[in-house]
Amino acid sequence: MSTVIEIEIQGRDVHMKETDTSPPRSERRDAAANRQRILDAALRLFEQHGVEAVSMNQIASEAQVGPGTLYRRYKNKSELCLDLIRDSADLLFEEYESYLEQHSMEPAQEQLKYFIRLFIRFREKKSQLLIGVEDSSQTNRPKSRTSSPIYNELNKIFVSLFDKMAASETLNADSDSVFKADMLQMVLSRDFYSIQRDVRGLSPESIFEQICFMFHL
Amino acid sequence: MSTVIEIEIQGRDVHMKETDTSPPRSERRDAAANRQRILDAALRLFEQHGVEAVSMNQIASEAQVGPGTLYRRYKNKSELCLDLIRDSADLLFEEYESYLEQHSMEPAQEQLKYFIRLFIRFREKKSQLLIGVEDSSQTNRPKSRTSSPIYNELNKIFVSLFDKMAASETLNADSDSVFKADMLQMVLSRDFYSIQRDVRGLSPESIFEQICFMFHL
DNA sequence: ATATTAAGCGGAGACATCTCCACTTGTCAA
């Protein structure tokens, strides 16, 4: 339990500043260096060969650390991708925040449409890494997708938007916002999105329109 | 290419009769015996330890064949599960056919609802094996889910039903039946269904109702 | 400076998937 919390804290430290000698026992300097080398190596290999084609072993040896060291930080490739995409994801949320501040009076429907558009752009730009995040490797299957922090952040946003929409509608039936949100995320997930894009041949714009239609937006 | 076709034919032979000495060069007797032993072993192990916990190696050695022999027939565990579930799936489709014959005049909407109910029952009864079918192991990822024969059979049914519904509606907008069908299948897939059932705590009935609501049924 | 100590390291190895290919064995035609 405490372990999990500490790792969480370390992760945030790295994202905040460089020289941070605050009370909660900072990350060892050599460990930080290794972490950076891992991230660099992973990014390089991913760009060169594609996320799917690169193995954890390759990353480890490219970063000149043992496999154990790599797995110590990242339970699997999915978590590694998550770390690599974290900054972009934060940017996505920030962009949405700043939009919200300037369009706080717009109907929730429009806000939702804006966010969906934003997310689809994100998906297109970071497709490779996002796919990496989404398929958790076999061993820790049990919870998988739903447990990803990004999934939950997104879910919170969608639920609150659907709630707002339900509240503003005069006659609304038994629509469950959580169900709707999960469904929307399913539709925006790799599994569905890739089928529509690559198998069915839809453009991102068409997909957006179909989604809006299905969710009455 | 020809290989694929022949395997297909052999598969059907086994499902049709026992002693079938028809022209297209039947399956060797010893091979058939092995196949049966594999199926038996797999079913036994799956029931005892759960699908996810059983490895292809275990199945092979339990069936007293080499790993190569096992993989010769089934590219992965997913295909093996498919073979084990095939009969039940056929039954599902047959049950639907016979329903259709007796309710051919009902609105497509009702027919669709009936089929969804049928499928949810199927899901509940065969959850273990169905999950096994749905997650294709890593190596042949590219196409995965969409390419499963069962996925396509289901898709055909859903598309035709949505088409029928669209036709009977006087004012219908740009609703794409294929998109809807894919979406419905997504919602009935392991990924989504399990979340709703196990994480969100919904009962099969609630899930059914939510689905109907979301698809205007 | 030095000792203490837990974070961090790395690689051996358990176990999984899947391929390859030299060998065996039913089957069929002669």
Add this chain to the structure above:
DNA sequence: TTGACAAGTGGAGATGTCTCCGCTTAATAT
């Protein structure tokens, strides 16, 4: 029967994921 041959076999091994655990070492207290 028997020989030819394709269908079928099995297991070694390539490659991958992930764990375990004894050793190393940076950070802190003395």
